Amino acid sequence: MKVLSVSxxxxxxxxxxxxxxxxxxxxxxxxxxxxxxxTLMPGYPAVMKAIRDPVVRLQFDDLLGEPATVLEVQHxxxxxxxxxxxxxxxxxxxPYLDQTGKDYTDNWRRFAAxxxxxxxxxxGLMPDWRPDLVxxxxxxxALTPVYMRYYPTPELPSVLTVHNxxxxxxxxxxxxxxxxxxxxxxxxxxxxxxxxxxxxKGGLQTAWAITTVSPSYADEILTPEFGMGLEGVxxxxxxxxxxxxxxxxxxxxxxxxxxxxxxxxxxxxxKNREENRKSIAEFFRLHDDGAPIFCIISRxxxxxxxxxxxxxxxEIVALGGKLAILGSGDPALEGSLLAAAAxxxxxxxxxxxxxxxxxxxxxxxxxxxxxxxxxxxxGLTQLYGLRYGCVPIVARTGGLNDTVIDANHAAIAxxxxxxxxxxxxxxxxxxxxxxxxxxxxxxxxxxxxxQKQGMKSDVSWEKSAExxxxxxxxxxxxxx
Ligand code: ADP
Numbered sequence: 001m002k003v004l005s006v007s008x009x010x011x012x013x014x015x016x017x018x019x020x021x022x023x024x025x026x027x028x029x030x031x032x033x034x035x036x037x038x039t040l041m042p043g044y045p046a047v048m049k050a051i052r053d054p055v056v057r058l059q060f061d062d063l064l065g066e067p068a069t070v071l072e073v074q075h076x077x078x079x080x081x082x083x084x085x086x087x088x089x090x091x092x093x094x095p096y097l098d099q100t101g102k103d104y105t106d107n108w109r110r111f112a113a114x115x116x117x118x119x120x121x122x123x124g125l126m127p128d129w130r131p132d133l134v135x136x137x138x139x140x141x142a143l144t145p146v147y148m149r150y151y152p153t154p155e156l157p158s159v160l161t162v163h164n165x166x167x168x169x170x171x172x173x174x175x176x177x178x179x180x181x182x183x184x185x186x187x188x189x190x191x192x193x194x195x196x197x198x199x200x201k202g203g204l205q206t207a208w209a210i211t212t213v214s215p216s217y218a219d220e221i222l223t224p225e226f227g228m229g230l231e232g233v234x235x236x237x238x239x240x241x242x243x244x245x246x247x248x249x250x251x252x253x254x255x256x257x258x259x260x261x262x263x264x265x266x267x268x269x270x271k272n273r274e275e276n277r278k279s280i281a282e283f284f285r286l287h288d289d290g291a292p293i294f295c296i297i298s299r300x301x302x303x304x305x306x307x308x309x310x311x312x313x314x315e316i317v318a319l320g321g322k323l324a325i326l327g328s329g330d331p332a333l334e335g336s337l338l339a340a341a342a343x344x345x346x347x348x349x350x351x352x353x354x355x356x357x358x359x360x361x362x363x364x365x366x367x368x369x370x371x372x373x374x375x376x377x378x379g380l381t382q383l384y385g386l387r388y389g390c391v392p393i394v395a396r397t398g399g400l401n402d403t404v405i406d407a408n409h410a411a412i413a414x415x416x417x418x419x420x421x422x423x424x425x426x427x428x429x430x431x432x433x434x435x436x437x438x439x440x441x442x443x444x445x446x447x448x449x450x451q452k453q454g455m456k457s458d459v460s461w462e463k464s465a466e467x468x469x470x471x472x473x474x475x476x477x478x479x480x
Contacts, residue, residue: 001472003030004081004131005039006118008095008111008140012076013047015356016095017299018246018380019163022213023137025249026468028077029461033469036079038129040118042110043071043084044095051075051082058126064113064180070126083117108171111140111199112179119147122156133476135159139169142203143179146191149206150182157475160207162200164377165221165228166303169199204233208475211242211468213378214399218243226375242471245402246378247461248387253360255388260357261364267455270389270448276365283358284324284349292441293322294434295366295390297359297381300329300337305372305395307333311427312434313340317347319431319438324366325350326358363388367447368437372422372430376400382419383459389451392419393433403459407440407450418454 009015011024027037041047054071061067068085083089088110093099096107104110118141124130134156136144145158173196176186186192191202204210212218218241220226221234234241252258256266262279265272280295281288294316300306309325310333316323325337325348334352341350351358363369369385371394378399382392386403394400400421407417420440422433441447 001035001133001476002129002131003035003037003133003135003472004118004121005037005135005137006114006141006144007039007041007137008114010039010041010078010080013041013050013080014044014095018378019138021248021380022161022163022246024078025247025461026465027079028249029247029465030469033465035469035472038072038079038081038131040070040081040083040114040121042089042095042114043082043086044089045091047082048084048090051080054082057081058121060117060120064109064116064178066113068113068117070117070121081121083114085113088113107169108175108197109178111169112143115141115143116147116180118144119151122148123151123153131156132478133157133159133472135161135472136203136207137161138163139167139200139203142169142199143191144203145206145208146181146185146202149190150185157209158207159209159211159471159475160203162204162210162212162221162377165200165212165226165230166375168201168228168230171197171199173197198230201230201233204230204237207240209240209242209471210234210237211244211471213243214245214402215243216401217375217377217398220375220398242467244464244467244471245399246380246383247464248380248383248459250387250460253384253387255364258360258364260360262361265364265389267389267452270451273365273389276361277367278365280324280362280365284351285346286322286324286349287346291320291322292367292438293324293365294368294370294393294437295324295362296327296370297362298327298371300327300333302330302333303374304329305374305425305430306330306337308372308425308427308430309370310336310340312431313337313344313348315431316434317344319434321434321438323348324362326353326355326362328352328354359384363390366390367441368393370430370434371395371400372425373397373400374425379403386418386454386457386459389455391437391447391450391454393437394419394421395425395430396421396423397425403457405453407436412446412449415449415453417450418457419450
C-alpha cells in the first residue's frame with residue numbers, strides 16, 4: 001500500500017514536539033506491514049540545509065499565490081517530499097513563530113499551501129507515484145482532506161491524526177477566498193467554525209477516519225473538559241474515531257547503544273547509570289549526595305503543569321528531592337523556575353532551551369521524570385523514561401494513564417508496576433506522588449524492580465503500527 005503522510009514536522013529534520021517523533025518513526029515501523037510511505041513536509045531552512053541530492057518531482061507556478069517545488073529525498077530511512085516554497089518557509093524564525101515568538105501572520109496560507117500540495121499529489125499530479133491513502137497530521141495538514149473533498153477526481157481515503165486538540169488552526173473568515181476552496185466549503189459540514197475558519201475542524205469533518213494518540217485521549221476529547229470546543233464535532237464522528245497509542249523509535253532511544261549516553265546499560269546493568277547520573281549532577285550543578293534526582297524535559301507551559309512544579313519546588317527540596325529541569329516556553333514560567341533554582345543552588349538546576357542530546361542523557365542518568373500534564377494526548381517522555389529506567393511520575397490523564405502502571409501495593413506485589421500515577425492534577429496531588437516516590441526510592445529493591453519492569457514495557461511501534469496498517473487496509477482495501 002502507498003501512503004502519503006503530510007506533516008509540518010518530521011524528526012530528524014525538524015522538531016518542536018512529539019508530532020515530529022511520530023511522523024518520523026511511524027513510516028519506518030509501517031514498512032514491515034507492506035506500507036510504503038512518502039512524507040510531505042515544508043522546506044524550512046533547517047530542512048533545506050540537511051537534505052542531500054534532491055530530485056525535482058513536481059512544480060507549482062502558483063500554489064495559493066506563490067511558486068513551489070516538490071523535491072524528493074531519502075533521509076535516514078525516510079522517503080521525504082520537501083515542499084520548497086521560499087516565500088512561505090524560508091524564514092529565520094521557527095516553523096510557526098517568528099524570531100520575536102509571535103505567530104507568523106500568514107500561517108493560514110503557509111499551511112493551506114502544504115495541505116493543498118498534499119491534495120494535488122493525492123489527485124495524481126506527481127508523475128509515477130500516486131498514493132492509495134493520505135494520512136494528515138494535526139491542524140497544519142488538516143486542510144488536506146478538505147481540499148481532497150472538493151477535488152474533481154474521485155476522493156482517496158484519508159486519515160487525520162489529532163496529536164493535540166488544543167491546537168486547532170483557527171483564522172478569520174476574511175482569509176477564506178485566499179484558500180481557493182469552493183464557496184460551499186464555508187459551511188458547518190466543512191471548515192466554518194462559529195463564523196471563523198477551523199482547519200482542524202474541517203479535517204475532522206472530512207477525513208474518512210480520525211485517530212488520536214491514545215485510547216484514553218480518544219475518550220477524553222468527547223467531553224467538554226478536554227474537547228476544547230470540538231467535542232460535538234468529534235461526537236458526530238465517533239464511529240470514525242480510533243485511539244492508537246504512540247510508540248518510540250527503539251533504535252534511537254536505546255540505553256544500550258545511545259551515542260550520547262556516556263555509560264551504556266540494560267535492565268541487568270542498571271548500576272552503570274551511576275556514571276550518567278554524575279554527568280547530570282555536574283551539568284545541572286547538583287550536589288551528588290544520594291538523594292533522588294527528578295527530571296523534567298518539557299515545554300514549559302500550563303498544559304504541561306509546569307506551574308505546579310514552580311509552586312512546589314520548595315517542598316520538593318524540603319522532602320529531600322533534587323530537580324533537573326530542561327525546557328523552554330512561557331516566559332513567566334521560565335522566570336519562576338529560574339527563581340526556584342536560584343533559591344536552591346545544588347538542589348535545583350535548570351537549563352532553558354532545547355537540547356536533544358541532553359534530553360537523552362537525563363533519561364539515562366536521572367532517577368525519575370515528573371510529568372504533571374493537565375492533559376496529555378499521548379506523551380513521549382514517559383515512554384523514553386520507561387525505556388531508560390527513569391521512573392515516570394505522571395498525571396493520570398490521556399496517554400500517561402494508558403502507558404504507566406501505578407505502583408500501588410497490588411501492582412508492586414505482582415511485579416507489574418512501572419511508575420507512579422497521581423490524580424487530581426494539583427500541587428498537593430503531585431507532592432503526594434513525590435512523597436510516594438521518595439518512600440519507594442528508599443527501598444532500592446523495590447525501586448530497581450520498578451525500573452526493570454518499566455524497561456520491559458513494550459513501548460515500540462510494533463503493535464501500534466499494526467493497528468495503523470489495519471486501519472489503512474480497512475479504508476483502502478484495494479491498496480494492498
Ligand atoms: P509535546 O509534543 O506535547 O511537547 P511529547 O511528550 O509528546 O510532548 O513530546 C515532547 C518531545 O520533545 C519529546 O521527544 C521530548 O524529549 C522533547 N523535548 C521537550 N522539551 C525538550 C527540550 N527542552 N530539549 C530537548 N527535547 C525536548
